[in-house]
Amino acid sequence: MKFLSLLFCAFTVSITAAEPEFPLTADSKPQADVAKGTLIKDSYTASESSVFPGTVREYQIYLPAGFDKAQPAHFMVFQDGVIYQAPVVFDNLIAKKDIPSLVGIFIKPGVVPAANDNALPRFNRSYEYDSITPTYSKFLIEEFLPAIEKKHAISLSQDPNHAAISGNSSGGICAFMVAWHRPDRFRRVFTGVGTYVGIHGADQLPVLVRKIEPKPLRIYLQSGTGDNNLYCGDWWMANQMMERSLAWAGYDVNHAWGEGGHNQKHASQIFPDVLRWLWRDWQTDIEVKANPKGESKWKGYEVVEDEKWVAAKESCSYASVITSDSNGDVVWLEENSTHHALFLTRHSSGDNPRRFGESFSPFALHDIAFGKDNCLYVLCSMKATKDTVFKIDRAGQRHDVKFISKDTLAVAFNSVLSIARAGGLVGNWPATEHLPGLSEYGGKITISPDQTTIYQAQQGAEIIAWQYGTNGSLNQRQPYCMLQLDSEAVVNPQSLCVDTEGRLYVATSLGIQVCDQAGRVNFIIPTPKPAHDVCFGGKDLSELFIACGDSIYKRPTKVHGVVSGQQAPIKPAPPKL
Missing domain, CATH: 2.120.10.30 (TolB, C-terminal domain)
Structure with missing residues (x-):
């Protein structure tokens, strides 16, 4: 009997440990009849006056087929470099006109080079990505993007409705925070297994989303039951809390829940449909609005x-x-x-x-x-x-x-x-x-x-x-x-x-x-x-x-203020406790 119990436990563990497959669709695979964009590889070194001084980061820029450098471009930024088969998906969806012809910008986190051969570099990823301060958005918008526009002679649209941003894990929370702090520059967000947990304060976000007036953002979240559950929080539960807060506050929000783990597999599978949802109606009504259905409970x-x-x-x-x-x-x-x-x-x-x-x-x-x-x-x-x-x-x-x-x-x-x-x-x-x-x-x-x-x-x-x-x-x-x-x-x-x-x-x-x-x-x-x-x-x-x-x-406002020096005392109704 004891042997059978042990066998049952082992069998149960093997089932729960298994992760489903997430096969890519045709939209994520190269198509022979689709024009291919080009990728430019380079690196950027931040100056001493930067918010991330001395950091070096690799990046790639995707330019769609037939790209016109003279026109301000729609664009999408990714943290952690090329993810989700994004260049291939861009080729296919741009050809179908499911999304606008856009520039892809794939940035890796900053690294401060090692001081000598017997030292480690300083890895900036968590500091840059997991923090919910506006520091990374300041770096990206005011420093990095202008620098690459100048260096590569491209023009990125200043219309925030023309800009999207994405990332996986810590890159996901980073993408959300950029749009949260700067909806005047980014309004479309996709986060895969986003790190909405207590590393550098992101566990506060579900409450802040409910308390702060809704912002003009369109947001898609992905996570799964096998996501991380660590010292700083439960990713699977945290993503659900974020989605519920965003929906409660009236945001244009969508999600895909599954049984996957903390990786890019599920996000890569759904990425083409995520793009279609983020950019829907782009040819007729490009504007992303706050509380678009008037259903906010703020x-x-x-x-x-x-x-x-x-x-x-x-x-x-x-x-x-x-x-x-x-x-x-x-x-x-x-x-x-x-x-x-x-x-x-x-x-x-x-x-x-x-x-x-x-x-x-x-x-x-x-x-x-x-x-x-x-x-x-x-x-x-x-x-x-x-x-x-x-x-x-x-x-x-x-x-x-x-x-x-x-x-x-x-x-x-x-x-x-x-x-x-x-x-x-x-x-x-x-x-x-x-x-x-x-x-x-x-x-x-x-x-x-x-x-x-x-x-x-x-x-x-x-x-x-x-x-x-x-x-x-x-x-x-x-x-x-x-x-x-x-x-x-x-x-x-x-x-x-x-x-x-x-x-x-x-x-x-x-x-x-x-x-x-x-x-x-x-x-x-x-x-x-x-x-x-x-x-x-x-x-x-x-x-x-x-x-x-x-x-x-x-x-x-719908209410009236008080000037206590010129108005007699006013007794309000008692609060709801």
């Missing part, structure tokens, strides 16, 4: 319209602080090397920005907010060691208020002005006592719609909540929200604001992260540039504004 659509950010003001000297009043007038500080100037714009009536108040030259400006008296309060340092608050009335006249220490400012409807300072919080303006300080805990603050809670950004990824009394007291400090980390494990929260329903909006390196009343990041609104500050403005406070250094952007 929670951000509860708040923002299905529109993009538009520039409210471009070519600023430098704008990093922005606020608004209850009428929707938006004010920002514009800085140059010699002075600071506040600008006021009434976006509800479409007026052009105009200067609000006189120019002034503080050492540094920390925050601005409107008060109940309709004046704009400005917290700044007039010298390196001297900090003050002044206010500007609607006629543009400046009035000194009181010398005070620095950091952040919020104004409540009951005219309590809260200043974080090294020596403590000053409340009950003008100050009568020093109360427990905020400054030791971090940065900018804002007040909840009911004006009983102060939210404060921390260095890193945490938001702190304080109970806020009408006498300016601060009590019951505790963590409120852990922000979603970005690909480099930092978010750098810059500024905060709230809407009438109690959501908290935080400007971070990932975009505007939006938390519900229970402190959960529900969704993230990407921004065209890194946002330094965020507020509601415009008609009925129904537009979201961001200050991005050299530009001010706005986007319509």
